[in-house]
Structure formats: structure tokens, C-alpha cells
Amino acid sequence: MSVTRTELLCFFEKLLSPNKIKDYCPNGLQVEGKQTISKVITGVSATQALIDHAVCVNADAIFVHHGYFWKGEDPCITGMKKKRIETLLAHNINLFAYHLPLDIHPELGNNAQLAKLLGINNLTGLEEGNPNSVAMRGEFSPSISADELTQRITLNLNRQPLHESSNKKQISTVAWCTGGGQGYIQQAADLGIDAFITGEVSEQTIHVAREMNIHFYAAGHHATERYGAKAVAEYVNQQLGLEASFVDIDNPA
Structure with missing residues (x-):
């Protein structure tokens, strides 16, 4: 063919x-x-x-x-x-x-595929009102612990993620953006989301995670x-x- x-x-x-x-x-x-x-x-x-x-x-x-x-x-x-x-x-x-068109495709895209691998449900755009939102949000139902999310990422991506948080709360809501999407963490924290997953980490990302009480996971640009x-x-x-x-x-x- x-x-x-x-x-x-x-x-x-x-x-x-x-x-x-x-x-x-x-x-x-x-x-x-x-x-x-x-x-x-x-x-x-x-x-x-x-x-x-x-x-x-x-x-x-x-x-x-x-x-x-x-x-x-x-x-x-x-x-x-x-x-x-x-x-x-x-x-x-x-x-x-x-590039971005592959990130945001609702079925084949990097974000959609990562959600499928990690068992995230009820997917919507993180940027409200934007049908082409680069970052996404969803839910774990039932909620999971921070350690369980670490294990899921490690198992499915074959990569031990960096995890940073100043709290021990369970994770029900989650936002994510594959690759170099760490800049969306503050937007996720402002919305009261429990955890944010991306590929890369910047120096300031750690401070946002600590000071805004949100679980942060960096799982690798390539891996995500x-x-x-x-x-x-x-x-x-x-x-x-x-x-x-x-x-x-x-x-x-």
C-alpha cells in the first residue's frame, strides 16, 4: 500500500x-x-x-x-x-x-496519551474557554496518594519522576502538560488543583510547588x-x- x-x-x-x-x-x-x-x-x-x-x-x-x-x-x-x-x-x-498540534490532539496527542497511561479521567483544558488549551486538567477517581502517582509514572514511563511538595494530601484533581510545560504550574495552583505533571523542571518551579501547596512531578521531556x-x-x-x-x-x- x-x-x-x-x-x-x-x-x-x-x-x-x-x-x-x-x-x-x-x-x-x-x-x-x-x-x-x-x-x-x-x-x-x-x-x-x-x-x-x-x-x-x-x-x-x-x-x-x-x-x-x-x-x-x-x-x-x-x-x-x-x-x-x-x-x-x-x-x-x-x-x-x-509540534503543538500533536500535543493537543484529543485522542492521539501527547497530553491525551499521557492521561490514558496514568488513568486520568474527565479531561478538559486547563485554560478555560480555550478549545486549544496546551495544558489539561482531569481527575483521579478514587483519589490516590502522592506515592501511588509516583509509582504509576515510574511504571508507565519507565522513568523515576522528580516529586516535590510541601504537603501530604491525597490527589483527586490533576493538571498536566507534556514536555517543557512547567510554566503552567502556577495556573494549576491558582485553580486549587492537587497535582501538576510535566516533563521538565525549572528552579522557580520548586518554589511554586512548596509555597502553593501543590504536588509537582517532572517525568522527563522525552518520556512524557x-x-x-x-x-x-x-x-x-x-x-x-x-x-x-x-x-x-x-x-x-
Whole structure:
């Protein structure tokens, strides 16, 4: 089974609706490759290791969450960026990248997939009135202890999270934002939410957790964002009949 590059792009655009949210990078086809696509690999970031794997398995396209051409970065194609793009062009491999649109997709997105893994129910946006809220909120029913949430994260993400809190209260309500979403912790605390989960931690995040009595969990940027790209691979396989698979290039951050 195969599709054209244009057909696959239209499929992703319809699925992820990148025009509905302002982002820090271009979403969609970032590097053009061959016209006919039958094998797709997905991953978190368009690293050299992922590209080299695509070359080894003769993939026609790569789909990632973290692509290229970020706002504020040096636009020159030199060094590491030159090598990555050179490899893609030399082997005629298409690169599709979707950042925030993949975070917020209600079924396949990083946030939705993390909620599914951790058993979070009644999902809504943290930013009230915003249908494209990047951060989410939900519930544990029944409530769980802080230690139990640590165990769930460790078991499902294969990563021991950093946990910070100044209280021992049970966790009923929870907010989360995969990746580098630690900046949403204060908004969650202001809403009286019991716990906040994200990938990264900043120095000030710990103080917010302590002083605003909210449980904070940092479970790894990569670890919290593996599951959107994995879900997309499964969906592409089911809906289009393409050979699609997720490749996890491990990253401890």
C-alpha cells in the first residue's frame, strides 16, 4: 500500500489542524522527499540517529514532534543541521513535523496519551474557554496518594519522576502538560488543583510547588512525549494501510 506525498500531507493536516494554533515552528512538511510513500517511521525528535534509522530501513517519510526551523534559532543550514538535512535530501526522505498540534490532539496527542497511561479521567483544558488549551486538567477517581502517582509514572514511563511538595494530601484533581510545560504550574495552583505533571523542571518551579501547596512531578521531556508519535504510527497503519512504526531514540532529559 502506498500514498502520494500530497495525500499524506493532507491526511496529517486534516488530523492535526495546525492552522488552529499558533506555534514556534512550521508544522507540516518541513523537508520534501520522494513522491510515493509506503513506509513511515515516527519519533519524538528529528535527530541524526532517527534519520539514520530511516535510511537503514528504507523509509520514505519521517513523522516527528520536534522538527526544525524553530523561532529564534540561527537560520543558517550549517554544522549539525546541515548534516541532518543533507542526509534527508540524499536519501529522498520526507520529514513531517507537528509540534503543538500533536500535543493537543484529543485522542492521539501527547497530553491525551499521557492521561490514558496514568488513568486520568474527565479531561478538559486547563485554560478555560480555550478549545486549544496546551495544558489539561482531569481527575483521579478514587483519589490516590502522592506515592501511588509516583509509582504509576515510574511504571508507565519507565522513568523515576522528580516529586516535590510541601504537603501530604491525597490527589483527586490533576493538571498536566507534556514536555517543557512547567510554566503552567502556577495556573494549576491558582485553580486549587492537587497535582501538576510535566516533563521538565525549572528552579522557580520548586518554589511554586512548596509555597502553593501543590504536588509537582517532572517525568522527563522525552518520556512524557513518546506516546503521541507512537499513536500516530498506529493510526497511519490502521487508516492508510502504510507500514508505519514508532522508533524510540532514548533521551534521559
